[in-house]
Amino acid sequence: MFDKLEDLVIRFNEVSEKISDPEIISNQSQWQKLMKEHSNLTPIVNKYKEYKQTKETIEESLMILEEEDDEELKLMAKEELAEAKAQIGGLENEMKLLLVPKDPNDDKDVFVEIRGGAGGDEAALFAADLFRMYNRFAERNRWKVEIMNTNENGVGGYKEIIFMIKGQGAYSRLKFESGVHRVQRIPTTESGGRIHTSTVTVAVLPEADDVDVEINPNDVRVDVFRSSGNGGQSVNTTDSAVRLTHLPTGLVVSCQDEKSQLKNKDKAFKVLRARLFEIEQAKQQAELSANRKSQVGTGDRSEKIRTYNFPQGRVTDHRIKLTLHRLDGILDGDINEIIDSLITADQTEKLKSIE
Template sequence: MFDKLEDLLRKYDELMNELSQPEVINDTKRYTALMKEENDLRPIVAAYKEYKDCKTNIEDSLAMLDEESDDELRELAKMELNDSKSRVEELEKELKVLLLPKDPNDDKNVMVEIRAGAGGDEAALFAAEVYRMYVHYAESRRWKTEMMSLNENGIGGFKECVFMISGQGAYSRLKYESGVHRVQRVPETESGGRIHTSTITVAIMPEAEEVDVEIDMNDIKFDVFRASGNGGQSVNTTDSAVRLTHMPSGIVISSQDEKSQLKNKDKAMKILRARLYELEIQKKQSEEAKERRSQVGTGDRSEKIRTYNFPQGRVTDHRIKLTLHKLESILNGDLDEIIDSLIAADQAAKLANMNQD
């Protein structure tokens, strides 16, 4: 581990030297790429430098205890020694986590797809609530959201919606949200007061650039139609809505939120790229079965990951057996405690897996 850290320290110094060269500063593309690399290395280098300083402090404190006879100075040396030893243990753990292989998609924006599952209108209403939960969470982190595709049920529920969340590290935090979300509550439409269980599925897909996924435009069939709202009333009088069919995968995407056919086509292509990229990621994870087992569910749509129980005001994440009695604040976007716990559990599983190797 320490050989690798020394290599990274040398690499960081070379990088900083390169970033100060006028020819690099004047080359925007090169400078941006190097700054991203520097940004990735900085936390590891800072932790390792602090680790080395603490090790030096331990040696100095031990030397002082050997040489010094003054009681007051010896007491100060003991305190310094204990503090440095404690910090060294913490930093060793931090450095192991920082050295874990980074998910190449972590810095990407995300496409979030929410679909109503079992439970009819109640599932669709819950899908709309979960959409708002993620929008509130995005706002709390100053990320931007944009609706890409929406299919409503007429009473305020969402049969299906796809929206984009743009912001630094969006995928790194939201990737654990993929799976089946279950709600238990008495629906407003239920006169007998019985608790119903409904489900929705959430898929978190990293935004894919054109370089990430190759798409042959000959494989795509485009249909245009007139956009309509609930009840079939005309929303506009031109054929601006777009239906895209990707022949090899069978993926069908409709987009009608924009008044421009070109903008709807562009949104449909973004969704297609994200879905095809997600399929590639799923395939890779399936092939790497050992790594997949060490992860905390980051993609399987069929996995039941969380229950929102209204009568008891609780939310339970089944993967890490975490139960929080603050349903209302979670639905208002207070997701950090759950996400931080999932990240910690994922890192612990990966570290355990690394130690076995």
């Protein structure tokens, strides 16, 4: 750990010099990257400096206790030694946490894609429940929700719904929601009172900027068609819906919720850019399991990250073996306890790699 810290101090000093270089300042793109790196390094470098000062205090106090005869001086040294020893363990833990690699996407807005898996109409209805849960969670955080595309099933559910959540730290809070969510309940259409199990897949993708992903217009086929949603003056009357096909990858994105073809096209490109960004991340950092296949799964009942059991009023996250008996509150967007527990578990795993 301390070798890593020394390397970071060296890099911090290098960056500090560079951001004062007039030649680099004139290149705003490079300067901004270095300023961001400087900002990221500052907390850990300052904490390491505080740690070394505390270690020096311990060493100096021990020396005074061994070599000095002045009782008053020795008493002061004892007090300083006790205080420093009490601080040193906490400082080490804080440094370890600061050394945990920060996800560069944590501050980004997100796209959330929810799709009904196994279970037909019941899965689509639960997809609507999950959309409401994330929508309420966003409201609690004063984040903005923008629907990108919906595909309703006709009974109040969604075969698919894609929406964007804009807010500080949205991705950092929601990235662990990706996976298969399983619901166990008695459907309203079930006359025998039997509990059915259905699944819904959730994918959380960080928004990609133009800088992150450059799309060649020649690689995208744009098709327009008439919207098939419910209501709206332009539905089934104008070709306002847009379908994008990214030819190199075969990715297809459709957007039809806006009356304007231009707005639908803009939204579709945002979603496409996010999906391409996710694929690129998976190539570069396979260990983060960022690729779509491992993130979402197939929607099969056995592939689950979380179960919502209505008869027992409980929610269980199987990755961290957390069970909460307050289903109604969670579906109303009160999911902070689950999210905090997932983040803590993730940090704990990452800390194991830091010696």
